[in-house]
Amino acid sequence: MAEYDLTPRMAPNLDRHLVFPLLEFLQERQLYDDNHILKAKIDLLNNTNMVDYAMDIHKTLYHTEDVPQDMVERRADVVARLKSLEDAAAPLVAFLQNPAAVQELRADKHYNLQMLNDKYQIEALYQYAKFQFECGNYSGAADYLYQYRALCTNSERSLNALWGKLAAEVLMQNWDIALEELNRLKEIIDSKNFSSPINQVQSRIWLMHWSLFIFFNHDNGRTQIIDLFNQDKYLNAIQTSAPHLLRYLATAFIVNKRRRPQFKDFIKVIQQEQNSYKDPITEFLACVYVNYDFDGAQKKMRECEEVILNDPFLGKRVEESNFSTVPLRDEFLENARLFIFETYCRIHQRIDMGVLAEKLNLKYEEAERWIVNLIRGSKLDAKIDSETGTVIMEPNHPNVYEQVIDHTKALNGRTYKLVTQLLEHAQAQAAR
8 A cells, every 4th residue: 555655745745844743644554664764754853953852763763772973962052042042032922921011012013013123023033933843842833923923014924934833733733723724824825926826836735735634634624625625726736736636635525425516527637637646546436437437446445445544634543533423434435335326327227236236345235225225315216126136227317408507507617717727827928
C-alpha cells in the first residue's frame, strides 16, 4: 500500500509542522521502515526550533543518550533567541493583557498602529508569535497571532499571520476555530488581487491541502469538502496542479448521498484525469460509471479499503474519530456496494441473485437481506423473485422533458466557467 501513499505529494503543500502528524500516522501503520520515518522527522525538525524533540528522536534512532554538539549549540541559541524576543514583545503583551489599557484602542486600526508604534514594537509581537510556533508552542502562537492581526494594517503580514493561526489551530485540533480561520483565508484568497494568477492558484492548492485536516475531523466536513473542492476555480486548480486531491473529493462524494446531483459532473472529471492521476478509489468510480466493469469494481472496492486504512486523513482509528456515526471505511464500503447495485440494475432487467452477491462481495443470504432492505428504501422499481432467485427490474423510460432539463440546467454554469477561463487567460497574457 506504500505505492498509494500521498505524503510525498502532500508535504510540499503543507507547513512542515503539519507534516509531523502524517509521519506519526505512517509510523504507526508501519508502511515504511521505522528508521526511515525517524530520519524524515529529523530532517523536518532541522528548520524548526523544536530542538528537544529532535534530540529525543536522535537518541531513539541511534540508540544512544548522546546528541551531536551542533544540536546542543542550536538549543542554546534557541533559548537565547526566545528570551530576546520575549523581552522585546513583553511591553506590548502586558498592554494587551490589561483591560483598562485596551480601552484606549479605537476602531480605527491606523490610529491604534500609530499610537502603539509610538510606545511599543508591534512587529516584535509577530516575531515572538512566529518563534513560539517554531518551538512547538502552538497555543501561545495562536493567541499572539490573533492579537497581532487585530492590530496589523499590512495586508500581506496579516495574511501570513492568518496562515500561521490556521496551522496552530489545526495542530491543537481545535476544529471549529480552524474552520473559521479556513473560511477567512478562502475569502481573502478569492478576493485578493494577486500579482499573478499562478500565485492565486497556488494559494488555493495550499488551502485545499491544509483543509483536509479539518474536513475529515469536523462533524460536517464531508459535506464542506465538496462545497470547496467542487467549485470551478478550485476544481480547476486540482486538475491543473494537484490531481491527487481527487482521492479525497471522490471519497466525500461516495459517502455523501445528498450530493448526487453534482456527482454526475464529477464522474466526467474522473474520466478526464485518468491519465494524470488514479488510485483504487478513483478507479472504482471509473469501473462503475465509465467502463461498467463490475468485476473490476469489486476488486477495486477491496483495494479501496486498504487505501482508506493507510491514508493519514481517511484512516484514523475509530476511537480517535469525533464522529458518533459509522466509521468512514464502513460507510464507504456500504455506499460502494450501493453504487455497484444501482448501476448494475440499470443496465440489466433480470439479475441472478448469486451473481449479484458475488459482485457485491457478500454471501447469498447477506446479499438477499441487503437488497430487500435497499429496494424498500430506494427509488429503484424492482422486485425479488424468490423461486428463481432473481432480481427483476421494471422498465424505466426517461421522460423527454426531464432529459431536456437535465442537459440544459448546467448550461449557465458551463458558460460562466468558460468566460472566467478566458478572462484569466487574458489577464495572464497582459501581465506578461
